[in-house]
Amino acid sequence: MALTASTMLPLGTQAPDFHLPEVVSGETISLSNFADKKALLVMFICRHCPFVKHVQEQLALLGKNYYDSDLGIVAISANDAQNYPDDAPESLQVMVKELGFKFPLCYDETQETAKAYTAACTPDFFVFNHGRKLVYRGQLDDSRPSNGKPVTGADLRAAIEAVLADKPMIDEQKPSVGCNIKWKSGNEPSYFG
Numbered sequence: 001m002a003l004t005a006s007t008m009l010p011l012g013t014q015a016p017d018f019h020l021p022e023v024v025s026g027e028t029i030s031l032s033n034f035a036d037k038k039a040l041l042v043m044f045i046c047r048h049c050p051f052v053k054h055v056q057e058q059l060a061l062l063g064k065n066y067y068d069s070d071l072g073i074v075a076i077s078a079n080d081a082q083n084y085p086d087d088a089p090e091s092l093q094v095m096v097k098e099l100g101f102k103f104p105l106c107y108d109e110t111q112e113t114a115k116a117y118t119a120a121c122t123p124d125f126f127v128f129n130h131g132r133k134l135v136y137r138g139q140l141d142d143s144r145p146s147n148g149k150p151v152t153g154a155d156l157r158a159a160i161e162a163v164l165a166d167k168p169m170i171d172e173q174k175p176s177v178g179c180n181i182k183w184k185s186g187n188e189p190s191y192f193g
Contacts, residue, residue: 004180015132016116020106034072048086051178063102073103078114121178
C-alpha cells in the first residue's frame, strides 16, 4: 500500500463545484445542495483502502452527529473502479448501507472533481466556510491503522466546531495520510507523483 499525504491545498481556496451521481439514489449532487449550510465538509474516501476502513466508523458517526446541524457533508470516491472493483458504485452502495452513512457518497468517474480539489489520498478532508472558502484540510486525527492510537476524529471535529462557532481555526493542520487515489492510466494529475 502506497502511503500518500494530502496536497494541503492553500487555505482560502474557493470550493470547486461538481455535479456527481450519488451512488444509492443516483441523484446528482453539487455545491448547491448545501447552499443553506454554514459549513461544508468534503471527504474523498473509498471502500477498499485500509486507512478508510480504519476510520469508517468515525466517518459514519460524524454524519450522525452533524446530521441536523449547519454542516453539510459529502463524500466522494474517485478511484478507478475497473482496476479496483471494491470502489465501483455498486460496492459503494453496500458501504453506505452497512455503515449507515447520513450523507451522500458520490462517484467521480472522470476523476475531474478529485483533481479540482487536488485530492491525493483516501481519506482526504476539506472543510469550507459559508463563503465556501477552504478553512481546513488535513487529517481526521493522529490514529493510523498500525499506531495503536484511538480513532477520535479530534482534528477534523475541532475544525468543524471552530467554523460553525465562528472561532479561529486550529493553527496546526497536519496532512491526512492514506492510500493514493487510484488514478486511471494516463489520468494522473500533475500535482501527484
